[in-house]
Amino acid sequence: MTTTKHQQLRSALESGRFQTAMAAHNPLAAVLAEEAGFDAIWGSGFELSASFAVPDANILSMGQHLDMMRAIAQRTSIPLIADIDTGFGNAINVSYVIPQYEAAGASAIVMEDKSFPKDTSLRSDGRQELVRIEEFQGKIAAACAARHDPNFVVVGRVEALIAGLGQEEALRRAEAYAEAGADAILIHSKQKTPDEIVEFINGWSGKVPLVLVPTAYPQLTEQAIRDLKKVGIVIYGNHAIRAAVQAMRSVFAQIRADGGIQNVNAALPTVKDILDLQGDAAMRKLESEFLR
Known part of the structure; x- marks a missing residue:
C-alpha cells in the first residue's frame, strides 16, 4: 500500500523521527525546497503576505492562502504544513476551514492562540x-473533529513567550492544548538566544512533540535541537522569501549599474533550468503521446 503524505508526517512525529520543513510562498519555492532535501514544506502566511507586499496581519483572505496551498501540494511529493494563523475566526470557522485545507492537499495545519486579526x-x-x-x-x-483523515496533523501554536507572559503561562497553555487534542505544540520565541526556548523544552512534559521555528536564534543547530529530544519538527519560517528578496535586489541593482544584463546573465540559472523546474519534460511527453 502506498504511504500518503499525511501518513508520512504522522509516522515521523509518532516515531520520533526528526523532520525539517522549509517555508515556501509559491510552488516554485516548494519544488526547490523538496529538491534541496527538506522533509516537508511550511506553507508560510508570512511569506505569502510578503510576496504580495502586504503586512502579515490577516490582510490576505483565506481563499488566497488556500489556493496557494493547493498549488504547492500539487507540485510536491512531501508533506505540506499549512500556516492558518488564528484559524480565520472562532471554533465554528475552524470547523469549516480544516476540511478545505485537507482537501487542498495539506497534511497538517498550525493554528496560533492569538486574537483575530493577528499581528x-x-x-x-x-x-x-x-x-x-x-x-x-x-x-x-x-479542528481535530473536522478532519476526515485521522492522519491529518493539528498543531497548536503557543504565543505566550512572544507576548511576554512567561514560561509558566506558556507551559500551562501548551498542556491545555495537548489535552484538547493537539498532535504537536509549536512554541515560538523572538529572543536572540535560544535560552528561553531551551527552558521551555526542559519544562515540557513531552506529552506530544514540539515544533520550533528558530528564526530569531539561528545558533541553535539541527543537531542541538535533536539533542533536546522533545522536538519533532524544525521549521525554517521565512528563508525562501528573504533569499528571493536578496537575490532580486542584487541582480536588479547590477543591471541598473551596468546598463544591461551583460554581467549578470552568466551567473543566473539558465532558461533551461527554469523550464525543467516548470515540468517541461512532462509536457513534452504529453505532446508526443496526445498531439497527433
Missing part, C-alpha cells in the same frame, strides 16, 4: 493579544 510575531513592538485558553482549546478540538 506578526516578528515585529518588535507588535500587538500580541492572546485568546482565553478555553477558547483556543475549543478551536483545537474543533
Whole structure:
C-alpha cells in the first residue's frame, strides 16, 4: 500500500523521527525546497503576505492562502504544513476551514492562540493579544473533529513567550492544548538566544512533540535541537522569501549599474533550468503521446 503524505508526517512525529520543513510562498519555492532535501514544506502566511507586499496581519483572505496551498501540494511529493494563523475566526470557522485545507492537499495545519486579526510575531513592538485558553482549546478540538483523515496533523501554536507572559503561562497553555487534542505544540520565541526556548523544552512534559521555528536564534543547530529530544519538527519560517528578496535586489541593482544584463546573465540559472523546474519534460511527453 502506498504511504500518503499525511501518513508520512504522522509516522515521523509518532516515531520520533526528526523532520525539517522549509517555508515556501509559491510552488516554485516548494519544488526547490523538496529538491534541496527538506522533509516537508511550511506553507508560510508570512511569506505569502510578503510576496504580495502586504503586512502579515490577516490582510490576505483565506481563499488566497488556500489556493496557494493547493498549488504547492500539487507540485510536491512531501508533506505540506499549512500556516492558518488564528484559524480565520472562532471554533465554528475552524470547523469549516480544516476540511478545505485537507482537501487542498495539506497534511497538517498550525493554528496560533492569538486574537483575530493577528499581528506578526516578528515585529518588535507588535500587538500580541492572546485568546482565553478555553477558547483556543475549543478551536483545537474543533479542528481535530473536522478532519476526515485521522492522519491529518493539528498543531497548536503557543504565543505566550512572544507576548511576554512567561514560561509558566506558556507551559500551562501548551498542556491545555495537548489535552484538547493537539498532535504537536509549536512554541515560538523572538529572543536572540535560544535560552528561553531551551527552558521551555526542559519544562515540557513531552506529552506530544514540539515544533520550533528558530528564526530569531539561528545558533541553535539541527543537531542541538535533536539533542533536546522533545522536538519533532524544525521549521525554517521565512528563508525562501528573504533569499528571493536578496537575490532580486542584487541582480536588479547590477543591471541598473551596468546598463544591461551583460554581467549578470552568466551567473543566473539558465532558461533551461527554469523550464525543467516548470515540468517541461512532462509536457513534452504529453505532446508526443496526445498531439497527433
